Amino acid sequence: MLIEGRRWSIALLVLCLAAPVLMAARQAPGGSGAGTRQDRPREIGATQRADLRTWDSEIGRMVREGELRLRASETDLLLGGRRHQRFDQYHRGVRVFGGEMVRQRDGVETVSVFGTAYAAIDIDTTPTLSRQDAATAASRLAGTSRGPARTPDLMVVPRDAGGFALVYRVRLVTDDDLIVYFIDAGTGHLVSSYSDLQTEIGTGTGVLGDRKKVSTTLSSGTYRAWDQMRPATVYTFDLKGDLTRTQRFLNGLITLDVSDTSASTDNTWTDPATVDAHAYTGWTFDYFYKQFGRSGLDGRNLTIKTVVHPVNRADWNKVSSSTLNLYYLNAFYAGDGIMVYGEGLPPNATVGGYKWNYFAGALDVVAHELTHGVTDYSSGLIYKNESGALNESFSDMMGASVEFYYQPVGSAYLKADYTLGEDLTTPMGGFRSMANPGAFGDPDHYSKRYLGTSDNGGVHTNSGISNHAFYLAIEGGTDRTSGLSVTGVGSAARHKIEKVFYRAFTQMLPAGATFSLARAATIQAARDLYGAGSNVEQAVTQAWTAVGVS
Amino acid sequence: MKRRCILIQACAVAVVAMAAGRVDAQTSGKWTGTAYLHVDGGVQAATPGFTSNVTFKLYGEDGTLTATYTFVNAALIAGRGGFRIWGNLGLGVGVSRFSRNGEAAISARLPHPFHFNQFRNVSGTAGLTREETMVSAELSWLLRPTRALDVMLFAGPAYFTTRQDMATLPRYTETYPFDAATFTGVESRAVNKTGVGFTAGLDLSYLINKHMGLGSLVRFSRATETFSAAPGSASSVTLGGVQASAGLRLRF
Numbered sequence: 001m002l003i004e005g006r007r008w009s010i011a012l013l014v015l016c017l018a019a020p021v022l023m024a025a026r027q028a029p030g031g032s033g034a035g036t037r038q039d040r041p042r043e044i045g046a047t048q049r050a051d052l053r054t055w056d057s058e059i060g061r062m063v064r065e066g067e068l069r070l071r072a073s074e075t076d077l078l079l080g081g082r083r084h085q086r087f088d089q090y091h092r093g094v095r096v097f098g099g100e101m102v103r104q105r106d107g108v109e110t111v112s113v114f115g116t117a118y119a120a121i122d123i124d125t126t127p128t129l130s131r132q133d134a135a136t137a138a139s140r141l142a143g144t145s146r147g148p149a150r151t152p153d154l155m156v157v158p159r160d161a162g163g164f165a166l167v168y169r170v171r172l173v174t175d176d177d178l179i180v181y182f183i184d185a186g187t188g189h190l191v192s193s194y195s196d197l198q199t200e201i202g203t204g205t206g207v208l209g210d211r212k213k214v215s216t217t218l219s220s221g222t223y224r225a226w227d228q229m230r231p232a233t234v235y236t237f238d239l240k241g242d243l244t245r246t247q248r249f250l251n252g253l254i255t256l257d258v259s260d261t262s263a264s265t266d267n268t269w270t271d272p273a274t275v276d277a278h279a280y281t282g283w284t285f286d287y288f289y290k291q292f293g294r295s296g297l298d299g300r301n302l303t304i305k306t307v308v309h310p311v312n313r314a315d316w317n318k319v320s321s322s323t324l325n326l327y328y329l330n331a332f333y334a335g336d337g338i339m340v341y342g343e344g345l346p347p348n349a350t351v352g353g354y355k356w357n358y359f360a361g362a363l364d365v366v367a368h369e370l371t372h373g374v375t376d377y378s379s380g381l382i383y384k385n386e387s388g389a390l391n392e393s394f395s396d397m398m399g400a401s402v403e404f405y406y407q408p409v410g411s412a413y414l415k416a417d418y419t420l421g422e423d424l425t426t427p428m429g430g431f432r433s434m435a436n437p438g439a440f441g442d443p444d445h446y447s448k449r450y451l452g453t454s455d456n457g458g459v460h461t462n463s464g465i466s467n468h469a470f471y472l473a474i475e476g477g478t479d480r481t482s483g484l485s486v487t488g489v490g491s492a493a494r495h496k497i498e499k500v501f502y503r504a505f506t507q508m509l510p511a512g513a514t515f516s517l518a519r520a521a522t523i524q525a526a527r528d529l530y531g532a533g534s535n536v537e538q539a540v541t542q543a544w545t546a547v548g549v550s
Numbered sequence: 551m552k553r554r555c556i557l558i559q560a561c562a563v564a565v566v567a568m569a570a571g572r573v574d575a576q577t578s579g580k581w582t583g584t585a586y587l588h589v590d591g592g593v594q595a596a597t598p599g600f601t602s603n604v605t606f607k608l609y610g611e612d613g614t615l616t617a618t619y620t621f622v623n624a625a626l627i628a629g630r631g632g633f634r635i636w637g638n639l640g641l642g643v644g645v646s647r648f649s650r651n652g653e654a655a656i657s658a659r660l661p662h663p664f665h666f667n668q669f670r671n672v673s674g675t676a677g678l679t680r681e682e683t684m685v686s687a688e689l690s691w692l693l694r695p696t697r698a699l700d701v702m703l704f705a706g707p708a709y710f711t712t713r714q715d716m717a718t719l720p721r722y723t724e725t726y727p728f729d730a731a732t733f734t735g736v737e738s739r740a741v742n743k744t745g746v747g748f749t750a751g752l753d754l755s756y757l758i759n760k761h762m763g764l765g766s767l768v769r770f771s772r773a774t775e776t777f778s779a780a781p782g783s784a785s786s787v788t789l790g791g792v793q794a795s796a797g798l799r800l801r802f
Contacts (some may be wrong), residue, residue, distance in 0.1 A: 070651065070677035072721075072735035086735055151739075201609040201663050213610055213664055229663060231726055267610075282664060286727050 044101065046113040055113040059087065059103060066090060068101060082106050089117055092125040094166065097157040097182075121164050127154060127185035134168035137188040138181040142172040157182050157191060165191045201229075204269025206276040207361025208413050208423060214269050214278050217258075225262035225269075225278045230285055232301035236278040238262040238271070241312030241343075243319075243327065249307070250334050262308065273308040277341050277360035281306050284367040287402045288374065291495065292502050297337055297373035304370070307340045308360055316345050324351075331359040333372035341366070344424070354425035362423040363406065364399035371398040378506035379513070386514045388459035393466040394505040396420050400434060401498045409491075418471055434471040437464030438480060444468045445481035446515060446548035465547050466518060473497045473543035484546040489539050496536050500525045519544040581638045581692040585802040586702075588630040588753065590767060592795025594648040594682075597621050602777070602785040606719055611661035613669070617654045617717040617736070617779070619678065624650030628767070628795050630704075630753070632690060640690040642704070644749065644769075646793060649681040656736055658720035663728050672722050674733035678715035682789060684771055685709045686749045698757050700765070700799070705750035708771050710789045714741050716779035739779070745789055747773025755799040763799040768792070 046055045062068040068087040076082035082104060089099025101115030129137075134152045152168035159165050167182040182191040202214040202223055215227035215234070225236035237260045239246045248254045262274035269275045281304055288294040295301045311319070311327040319328075326332070329351060331341045341360035345351060359365055372395050375381055381391035403416040410416070413423050422430035430440070437444040442464030449465060450458030472479065474497045476488030489496055504521035513521070522544070526537035544550070599620040606613050625648065632642015654676050662668040686708035693701040717736040724731040751769025758764070771790030778784050 069679070070653075072656075072674050072676050072733065073653070074674040074733055203610040211666065213662075213666060215664065229726065229728075279664075286664065290727055290729075 042117055042119065044113055044115045044117060047111070052110045052113060055103075056110050059101060059113070062089075063087070066093065076104075079106075082111070087115075091118075091121045091123070091156045091164075094125040094154055094156050096121065096164075097155045097167075097169070118158060118164070121156060123156065123164050123166055125154075125156070125166055127166060127168070129168070129183070129185045129188050131168060133188060134183040134185065135170055137183050137190075138168075138170035138172055141181060141190060141193075142179055144172055152183070154185060155182070160192065167191050200267055202264060202267035202269055204264075204275035204279075205272060206279070207272040207358045210414060212275055212279040214267075214275055215282055216264070216267060218267075219258055223264040223267040224258055225274055226258060227278065227282055230282060231289075232285060232296040232304055234278065234281050234285070234304045234306065236262050236274055236281070236306045236308060238274060239307055239310050241309050241315075243311045243323070246307065246310040246327070246340070250338065250340070256305070271308075273341065273343075273358040273360045276358065276363075277306045277308045277339075277366065280360065280363050280366035281339070281370065283363065283406055284370045284398075284402050287367070287398075287405050291401075291405070291498060294374070294506075297370065298377035302337045302373075302377070304373075305336075305338045306360075307338065308358070309343060310340050311343050313343045313346055316343075316349060329356055329359075331365050331369050333369045333376070335376065337373060339366075339369045339373070341369075354427070354429055357424050357426070359424060362421050364396075364403045365421050365424065367402035368395040368399035368420065371395040374398075374506060379509045380511040381505075381509065381513060382511050383456055383459060385457035385459075386462065387512050388456050389462035390466055390505070390509070390513055390515070390518050392459045393463035393470070394501065396432060396434060396463060396467050397470045397498070397501055397505075401494070404491075404494060418475075432460070432464065432467065434464075434467040435475070436480070437468050440464075442467075443481075444479055444547060448481060465515060465549065469519075469540075469543040469547045469549065470497065470501060471543075472546055473500075473539045476539070479546040479548075482546055482548055484542070486542040486546050487535070487539060488543075489536055493536075496530060497539070499529055500536060500540060503529065515549045519549045581634055581640070581694060581700075583634060583801045585633045586631065586640070586642070587800040587802070588628075588755075588765060588767070588797060590628040590630075590765075590795035590797035592626050592628060592767070592793060592797075594624045594626045594646075594650070595792040595794070596623055597791035598788045599652075600777075600785050600787045602716060602779045602783055604718055604780045604783045606780070609661045609663045611666060613659055613661050613720075615656065615658040615717060615720050615736070617656050617676075617678075619652050619654045621650060621652045621680065624648040626793060626795065628793065628797075630688070630767075632688065634692075638692050640692060640702075642688050642690055644686040644688050644704075644706075644708075645684070646795075647681070647683045649679060651677045651679050654678045654717060654736075656717060656720065656733065658722075658733070660720065660722060660724075660731050668729075670724070670729065670731045672720060672731050672733035674735070676717060676736045676738070678717065678736075678738055679713075680715070681713040683711045684749065684790060685711075686771070688749070698763075700753075700755040700757065700763075700801075702753040702755070703751075704753065704769075705748070708747050708749040708773065708790065710745045710747060710771075710773050710775070712743050712745070712775070712787075712789055714743070714777055714787070715739070716741050716777060718780050741777050741779065743775045743777055743787075745773040745775040747771060747790055749790070751793075757799070757801065761801050763801070764796070765799040766794070766796040768794050 046052050071088045072086045074084045085103045087101045089096040099118050103113050104111040131152045152170045155169050156164050157167050166185040170181045181193045184191050200216045202216045204214050206212050215229045216223045217226040227234035237256050328343050344356040344358045381387045407416040418434035419430040420432045422428050433439045442461050443449050450461040472486040474488050474494045476486050478485045503525040508521040522540050526540045530536040601618045604615045628646035630644040632640045634640045657673040659669040686706050688704040688706040690702050690704040715738045717738050719737040721735040722731040749771035753767040755763045755765030770792050773789040776784050777787045
């Protein structure tokens with residue numbers, strides 16, 4: 001019986017011993033092999049099979065020994081089955097600043113290994129300085145203080161002169177900079193530092209009371225309407241109602257700098273003209289980039305300078321009618337990437353039966369003016385007679401298109417429609433209608449074109465002809481004068497018509513283009529982009545025919 | 551994994567019961583020693599994961615980060631020691647510790663720099679470590695079905711000390727026009743928490759001689775604590791779980 005009891009005991013013991021073994025078997029083993037140790041900082045770029053085997057082994061060893069820790073494993077969205085593993089390097093449990101390896105895997109196969117790994121680190125990782133002391137040392141350097149919510153990070157950093165240092169990394173914001181300090185965790189001395197200043201995003205309220213984001217820059221403790229996040233720098237200058245200075249700037253007699261840009265102490269922007277001018281300029285830049293791949297006004301990210309408050313609103317009834325019409329009730333492109341937005345009128349003042357708000361408050365107006373800049377640097381349509389009407393018309397087309405890109409369709413404020421400048425006035429009005437030019441006294445047919453000399457030969461009047469063609473090519477419908485119907489591409493395909501007109505107006509038309517040439521160029525553009533006989537080509541052809549341009 | 555451990559434990563109990571039945575007739579089943587000391591290595595089975603949600607400010611708007619933590623098996627070291635206090639009843643202390651690299655699935659909604667309510671979704675995984683130490687006071691009942699076999703049932707309160715890396719902010723790259731972003735990892739911080747729970751288990755020892763043997767243990771421990779990755783974020787986290795280990799057994 002004793003033997004029988006022992007058998008049971010052995011069986012039981014084996015069973016229990018097997019449990020941890022069985023469970024351990026579920027743990028995925030890492031790679032094996034010693035790999036090659038590095039003696040000095042080394043850039044790794046392994047793509048060959050033999051190298052990859054070595055680095056697989058080395059990564060496996062470093063992970064097992066705690067020298068590498070997996071920080072992220074990301075699915076490759078471009079190549080199915082691929083993953084990218086990102087490892088941080090550690091030395092005795094402390095992260096090594098800049099030590100990182102990235103391994104690309106295809107299933108279980110390694111495809112590439114890239115990284116920077118530091119070897120021969122042999123410093124103690126026990127700090128003698130407390131985190132608080134490190135924060136205090138950094139604060140002393142920066143001349144500002146840091147709260148307890150932001151804890152310094154203990155790290156190992158390679159020294160510029162060679163070797164390594166155990167440091168605390170401390171980020172501090174000063175009046176005009178954001179500085180990352182590396183404070184020696186033993187002595188409290190500065191090991192190194194760098195500026196980590198980044199552009200900021202503020203928020204503000206626009207002319208019509210809507211909240212927007214504003215791309216700004218913190219400079220000398222003040223947030224500036226200075227957009228550095230886009231490929232083209234955008235400045236919005238606040239001329240504070242100084243017409244003389246405005247005119248001197250526009251005439252090139254003075255230059256403006258960052259100190260002239262609109263400012264905010266807390267990045268919460270309350271000047272609605274600045275908010276809308278700055279935000280809408282960025283939106284328009286984005287539209288041209290995303291829709292057509294265009295890099296700004298000149299295609300090379302020309303700096304955009306926007307002027308708000310060119311005059312004093314309160315002086316509106318003391319100025320000449322020409323000043324009123326130019327700087328209060330107008331917006332214009334002044335060349336060289338400079339845009340000026342009219343001041344509008346004081347709240348209870350009216351002109352023509354309307355109250356007029358800041359001209360920067362209408363997205364289509366801002367896009368219209370910026371498009372003049374695009375035309376200026378592309379076809380250069382001469383601002384007179386038919387080519388001038390086409391110039392104006394192209395700005396209207398892009399103005400409406402930008403609205404449709406960002407705003408919901410509708411007939412209220414902040415809605416996308418085919419009326420230009422409707423958001424500027426109370427009651428809601430506008431300057432021109434692309435859907436029905438006649439509503440504002442503009443021609444919807446070539447036979448009704450203005451042939452006089454005023455307004456540079458009717459550039460703001462005859463634009464109605466090509467505006468209506470653009471509208472009909474998208475939405476379809478019947479021209480009221482000719483009675484001819486057009487089958488439009490539909491609002492869901494409006495981007496096709498936008499591309500056709502953009503292509504023709506910026507890349508195909510000569511400076512002295514006529515309506516007839518615009519017809520031919522847009523039809524050719526439709527063929528180029530969507531094929532001969534396509535519904536786009538047919539819509540464009542029908543639209544020009546309907547408005548009487550052959 | 552938990553099911554497998556429970557199955558093993560049930561089998562072990564059944565076998566012990568059968569063995570004990572056979573032994574009753576030929577041994578006294580008495581524990582005659584005064585003390586015991588066990589040193590083990592083993593495996594901490596996968597434990598239930600948890601989710602943490604963190605809200606952060608980006609570009610003047612609230613972004614969110616959701617981290618779903620899952621835990622695979624981890625190697626552990628453990629030890630137990632105690633004294634016989636009366637008959638087959640003993641009182642002792644158990645200690646176990648493990649560290650494991652859990653993988654958290656991260657998803658984040660990043661506000662757009664230029665527009666409100668136009669979020670970019672990014673996702674990926676991040677390796678986030680958990681270290682857990684359990685100290686337990688254990689009341690043990692020892693059966694000796696044969697001269698060579700000790701069967702020890704034990705239970706008692708357990709005190710957990712846990713260090714959990716928790717994701718606090720997403721890392722990403724983005725380029726103009728910022729309509730999409732690419733996940734590159736997370737910022738994390740170590741959250742240290744303690745908690746009280748319980749532990750219970752079964753230890754089987756096969757004695758090679760009067761003072762030394764080999765043995766194996768299966769135990770289950772449990773506590774629940776609330777972890778906070780950031781202000782306003784709270785996650786209920788289960789500590790402990792199933793452990794299986796084996797190692798040296800000493801009798802005094």
